[in-house]
Amino acid sequence: MTVEYQKETAKNWFEDLRGQICDAFESIENDYRGSYCDREPGKFERKSWFREDNPEKGGGTMAVMKGRVFEKVGVNVSTVYGEFSPEFAAQIPGADKDPRFWASGVSLVAHMHNPRVPAVHMNTRHIVTTRGWFGGGADLNTAYPNDSDTGDFHGALKAACDKHGSDYYEKYKKWCDEYFYVPHRNRARGEGGIFYDQLGENWDDDFAFTQDVGRAFHDIYPALVRRHMNEEWTDSEREELLYYRGLYAEFNLVYDRGTSFGLKTGGNVEAILMSLPPEAKWK
Secondary structure (H helix, E strand, O other): OOHHHHHHHHHHHHHHHHHHHHHHHHHHHHHOOOOOOOOOOOOOEEEEEEOOOOHHHEEEEEEEEOOOOEEEEEEEEEEEEEEOOHHHHOOOOOOOOOOEEEEEEEEEEEEEOOOOOOEEEEEEEEEEOOOEEEEEEEEEEOOOOOHHHHHHHHHHHHHHHHOOOOOHHHHHHHHHHHHOEEHHHOEEOOOEEEEEEEEOOOHHHHHHHHHHHHHHHHHHHHHHHHHHOOOOOOHHHHHHHHHHHHHHHHHHHHOOHHHHHHHHOOOOHHHHHHHOOOOOOOO
């Protein structure tokens, strides 16, 4: 199996997963019967982009929906390639020997109207330098944590992990807890999930695991949205949600490595900052 075949296979999977998730989210919009049911169901709007520094070195497609349930959700795919700057190459495995890179992935962030419906982040990616590896994960983020939701979300990710390694879930859950932490606020960003990176021992096994993470997310998160999407909420709950989103935005702008990677590799700024909430407050 050649590296080029591996790249194409991973790229196609990320694009296919994006399509499955968008279909599931549009179905939720169509089935909604809550407070905003008099509004038109949301639909994803897709916009392609290419690297501004060199359009021949890849790009991606943004898929963004603003609807009745999803206040703002983006499910983006991209495939970019080129050379890292000398400064950035020193931080990337295998790029210190050769600055050329290839990267493909799917990235998703959903912010909800209803404070009782958890926001979520998910991404999986494949990066190739002189080495190749997979990374990604998913984590739940809500202003009003619900033990049942949190348990079911973690349970789905644990089942995916357990198929590939008895230590995967505990290892990647711990990594997630440590990564999605906001030091200047001295608190976690949300209810956690899993986070993994530089998984590159066996391409077939690592790709299979990455696919199972995507499938687990596709199965569990829409179910959690449907569980609460028709519930009523109060103005005070909505206000608390907006303050919580401020914490989410702080992490993404100050600490998130994906944001930094995208900006330093000529990515589309609009797509990179898609993760930011449409509305937030700070006390």
